[in-house]
Amino acid sequence: MTRKKKALVVAIVLIIAILLISLAVLTTQQRDDLTFVEKGLRIVASPIQHAISNLGEKIGGFFGAFTDYDQLQKENQELMLQIEELSIANNDLQEALLENIRLKQMLEFKDATSNQYTLAAAKVIAENNNNLQHTIVLDKGSDDGIQNNMVVINHLGLIGRVVNVLSSSCEVVLITDRQSAVGSRIWETRETLGVVEGMGSENTYLRLIHMPHDADIEIGDKVVTSGLDGIFSEGIPIGTVVEIADEVGGLTKQATIEPYVNFYRLEEVFIILNNKGSGN
Amino acid sequence: MPKDKESFFRNPLFVAIFLLVLGYILLILRDTLFTKWSIAGGKPDFILILTVYYAIFQGWKKGGIMGLALGFLEDLMAGRFLGINALCKGIIGLVFGLVAGKIYRDNFLVPIACLLLSSLCSSAIYFVLAKIIGSNIYFSGMLLNAVPNGIYTACFGPVLYVLIYLMNKKEGE
Numbered sequence: 001m002t003r004k005k006k007a008l009v010v011a012i013v014l015i016i017a018i019l020l021i022s023l024a025v026l027t028t029q030q031r032d033d034l035t036f037v038e039k040g041l042r043i044v045a046s047p048i049q050h051a052i053s054n055l056g057e058k059i060g061g062f063f064g065a066f067t068d069y070d071q072l073q074k075e076n077q078e079l080m081l082q083i084e085e086l087s088i089a090n091n092d093l094q095e096a097l098l099e100n101i102r103l104k105q106m107l108e109f110k111d112a113t114s115n116q117y118t119l120a121a122a123k124v125i126a127e128n129n130n131n132l133q134h135t136i137v138l139d140k141g142s143d144d145g146i147q148n149n150m151v152v153i154n155h156l157g158l159i160g161r162v163v164n165v166l167s168s169s170c171e172v173v174l175i176t177d178r179q180s181a182v183g184s185r186i187w188e189t190r191e192t193l194g195v196v197e198g199m200g201s202e203n204t205y206l207r208l209i210h211m212p213h214d215a216d217i218e219i220g221d222k223v224v225t226s227g228l229d230g231i232f233s234e235g236i237p238i239g240t241v242v243e244i245a246d247e248v249g250g251l252t253k254q255a256t257i258e259p260y261v262n263f264y265r266l267e268e269v270f271i272i273l274n275n276k277g278s279g280n
Numbered sequence: 281m282p283k284d285k286e287s288f289f290r291n292p293l294f295v296a297i298f299l300l301v302l303g304y305i306l307l308i309l310r311d312t313l314f315t316k317w318s319i320a321g322g323k324p325d326f327i328l329i330l331t332v333y334y335a336i337f338q339g340w341k342k343g344g345i346m347g348l349a350l351g352f353l354e355d356l357m358a359g360r361f362l363g364i365n366a367l368c369k370g371i372i373g374l375v376f377g378l379v380a381g382k383i384y385r386d387n388f389l390v391p392i393a394c395l396l397l398s399s400l401c402s403s404a405i406y407f408v409l410a411k412i413i414g415s416n417i418y419f420s421g422m423l424l425n426a427v428p429n430g431i432y433t434a435c436f437g438p439v440l441y442v443l444i445y446l447m448n449k450k451e452g453e
Contacts, residue, residue, distance in 0.1 A: 016348070016370070020363030024413045027362040038356050045308050045357070052312040126308075127315040131417050131425060132410060133360055137311075164359065171359070178415065179360075 030163040030173055032148055039166065045126075046169040050139060053125040106268055109155035117233075118274035120144060122152075124266045125169065134177040134198060136160075136266060141168040149231050151272045157237035157260035158182065158225060159269055170271075175238070176204050176263055183229035184208060184238055186215075187222035196223065196238055196257060204264065206239060206257040215253050217244060223257050233272070295447065296346065299334065303327055303350045307357050322428025324436045325399060327354050327365070331373045332398045333444040336391055340377030347373025361413065368405045372398050392437040399430035 034042070110119050126137035140146050142165050152159040152172045160180065164171040173180055176198040184196045194211040208223060221241045227234030239259035247254045306326035314323045327350045335343025351369030355362045376398055403426035410417040 013344075013374070017367055020367040020370075021409070021412060023363035024361045024367075024409070027360055028413060028415070030360060034359060035356075038359060041304070041353075041356055045304075048305075048308050049312050052309065055313075126311045128311055128358060129315070131406070131421055132364075132415060133358065135359075 029179060032163075034164055042164070042166055042169070042171075046137075046141075046166060049125045049137060049169070053123070053139075102268060105155045106270065110270065117270075117272045119270040120146070120273050122170075122269055122271055124269065127266075132178070134174040134180075134263070135163075136172050136174065138162075138170050138172060138269065138271070139168070140271060141166045141170050143167050145273055146170050146271055151232050151236070152269050153236055153272065154261060154266075154269050156262075157239065158232065159261055159263075159266065161231055162271065172269075174198070174263055175206060175259070181229070182232050182238065183226040184223050185226040186217055186241075187224045187237075188218075189216045189221075193226055193228070194255075204259060204262075205242075206259055208241070208255040208257050209247065209252070211253040211255070213246070213251055213253060217241060217253065217255060219244060223255075292342075296349070298447075299330055299346065300349060300353060303330055303353055304357075306330075307354060311357075318428075319432060320428040321425060322430075322432045324432045325402065325429060326433075326436065326440070327351060327369060328372065328399060328402055328433055329395060329436060329440045330444070331369045332376050332395055333391060333441055335373040335377035336380045336394065337444060337448040338377065339380060340374050343373035343377030343380070344370050345373070347371070361410075361415075364406065364409050364413065367409060368402055371405055372402055375401070391441055392434050395437045396430050396434040399433045400426055403429065 106121065110121075113119065120140055122138040122140040124136050125139045128135045128137075138146075138152070146162060146165050148162055148165055150162040152161060158175055160172045160174040160177070162170050163173050175182055175196065178198050180198045182196045183193070185193050194208045194215075196206050196208050199205055199207055211217065219241050223238045223241060225232040225234055225236040225238060237260050239257040241255045242258045243256035245254055245256075246252075303326065310323055310326060331343065331347040331350055334346045338346070348366050348370035351366035352363070354365040354369070358365070376394060403422055407417060407419065407422045
């Protein structure tokens, strides 16, 4: 290759790099409207994700043994006890039993909150968790009345908000995502206001920032949504304070929050269709 | 549309379309099945495998372009930070295409070792690019992901290596 040709190649590579970096900077935030190519790719992927999700559940148990040995061992001990007590020597039945417990908890939660919210149950069919973003895909879409910015919860607490809606699926940004920001307060004092944001990087802990320096906050305090951000309605549990520190400069405080929801084990969730409490 | 398999793999456009469709299916699998089957938080990077193998057989020019296209497909599926994977995989395709001449390709262990190396390089490039676009990504988080991702990716190497090797043979005949 001649020197001139080499210089041309380097120039082309640099131009492409600059264009792509610019594009990445422009698209750091979740967009309300995807391009038709992105929508097309997701529409085609949606039924495949549904099918694979169902298939994965059937054969997931085998691989689960490798991924979560401790948990499996604990569950196995519990199962052994139950096998002795109830003579249920069947893994499928145990799986159904666990699912039943989970769904029962969700149903109790739905009943308990029926005065406050209208909820739609949804199943997680895909996940996209990496260093830059934490999102999940649910099996409910615009056909089921799902819209952008609807809040996603389960019986334990806040999960995230809907960002992209297709006809039969939707994408949810988890509160552990770095771009996520939730107006929140300390449940005990009700006066301390701050913003809960994700820490990213496979980290499921959250950070409560922008609290006043003299904020009345202690380790073990419960954190709930404040409702002031206009998206997340008031009073949804987020997590517990596990660490408190001064922010750089010392003018404000920040705290590390351990969320109530286990983001590694999301299977069934609720989408808040209607907040009867505030009339949203 | 070509009538038989051999003429299909001789046409670079059909090969590119085939790899993009394959990449799309593998991305869906990664976000569904392999999310459930992740080991120590790691998932196989199928796009990286296709890029590295294609670059090894086709050289830096085609490898770079294919990396760019496959990476952009990954970006479109993610919906945010469009271009970051395209650039990352483009660079990997370019670099591994350049060193391809020095690799003994017929021994399948060598390209698998390349995969492990490329996976670590890819994580490092991704980290640098994320920093450039202003993301407060943590080095420790990147490192924790990079190793299991690399090992998981390398484990899938032989399967896709056979496919690309055979495709290249057909194309070269």
